[in-house]
Amino acid sequence: MMQSSFLAAGLLAIAPAVLCQEPDASTPTPAPDPSVLARTVATAFSNAPPAAFDANIQFSRKNGDAPWEPLFTLQVKLAFAPGGKLLFWAGGASHLQYILVSDGKTTWAYSPAEKHFVRIPAAAAEFAPDSDAVFPSGVNSSDRDLLMPARLIVPALSQLTRNLMYSEMHRPSDIPDPASPDRTLPTLSLLAQKGPDENQRLIELVLDPADHRVLRMEWKKSRLADGEQRFVAIRADFERIQLGGSLPPSFFSFTPPDDARPVDRLPVPGLDLSFLTSQNAPDFSFSAGPSPPSKLSAFQGRPVLIAFWDPRCDPCREQMHLLARAEQESPNQKLVVLGVHPQNRPIPDTERAKLPRLLTEDPGGLIQSLYHIHFVPTLIAIDSKGVVRGAAVGFRTADELKALLSSIGL
Secondary structure (H helix, E strand, O other), rough: OHHHHHHHHHHOOOOOOOOOOOOOOOEEEOOOOHHHHHHHHHHHHOOOOEEEEEEEEEEEEEEEOOOOOEEEEEEEEEEOOOOOEEEEEEEOOOOHEEEEEEEOOHHHHHHHOOEEEEEEEOOOOOOOOOOOOOOOOOOOHHHHOOOOHHHHHHHHHHHHOOEEEEEEEEEEEEEEOOOOOEEEEEEEEEEEEOOOOOOOOEEEEOOOOOOEEEEEEEEEEEOOOOOOOOEEEEEEEEEEEOOOOOOOOHHHHHOOOOOOOOOOOOOOOOOHHHHHHOOOOOEEEOOOOOOOEHHHEEEEEEEEEEEOOOOOOOHHHHHHHHHHHHHHHOOOHHHEEEEEOOOOOOOOHHOOOOOOOOOEEEHHHHHHOOOOOOOEEEEEEOOOOOOEEEEOOOOHHHHHHHHHHHHHOO
């Protein structure tokens, strides 16, 4: 039963040894219960914030029987703490060097190669997307969103036992066993049941036997699109992991170098959202209050603003008040404003009258992931033909909103 499900998911094609290869003589004695190991790791990462790690990350994909296509390799430093604090440093090829720093109130993005930086006031960093989020099929942006693989690691490890269908210690890795240099450490494979999106997830871990510290994580996901099985894989080799404790304030502060200059836009992958422009807006289903479930595509023929926000974020609420006015004042009230906020973030009744009519929760961050949203507030402007014409990260004044609305014919 397990083998047939694995084959149906298509993941056996990318990890053929999971169920069929016996450990050889060079493999150390495996842990007696792989599911216990999974729970141990998941518990540690569930209690993570604040957390920090250094890792080498490889991101690749494949379609059907085609060979794997490597997209990029990065050295990454990531730290995050409560209050929207975030540090993301990416090294590697010169064009892939970026720094993102947020203290929860102001976000800085800096490109060392170009010596350019951008400051985004009043934008709150939103960390911890759902590891089961859907990869967009209509937007070819996964290879440009450098932050996504790093952001996925902690949520994925904290949810190891979620919908777990199969766990096994199996084939040896290429990481030496510290206790026996002539042996290598085994791999812990964890296969999850298919989610509601019909995607299936496989995570493979190599752990330090002394303290169960994660040395390597390989995350693989499959989905069926246009009759073809498609895969993505993220491999992270960890140099350092810190879970809990305290992180120095300097992690979340940034001062631009003297020779750097400010720019209006910095093409930081996953931040400026320019890759969405002129693309068909990825469709999604949503439920807004007592209204029956609907889809974004149901509004084709009318201009739409998708507003990603958080009820706890002061600039977000102020932005939503402006959007409610814009919705009311648009010609024939044809503008649709759809507010998208995280699940389990209650909206006070006294606030609702000041907000746009359509508000939906985003369970698991699926819509956020679909549009590669890393900060709130963020606005996505879609014209009456369903094409993205603009995006705005951070708070926008009434005059700035007018410029965004003009891009969709208002």
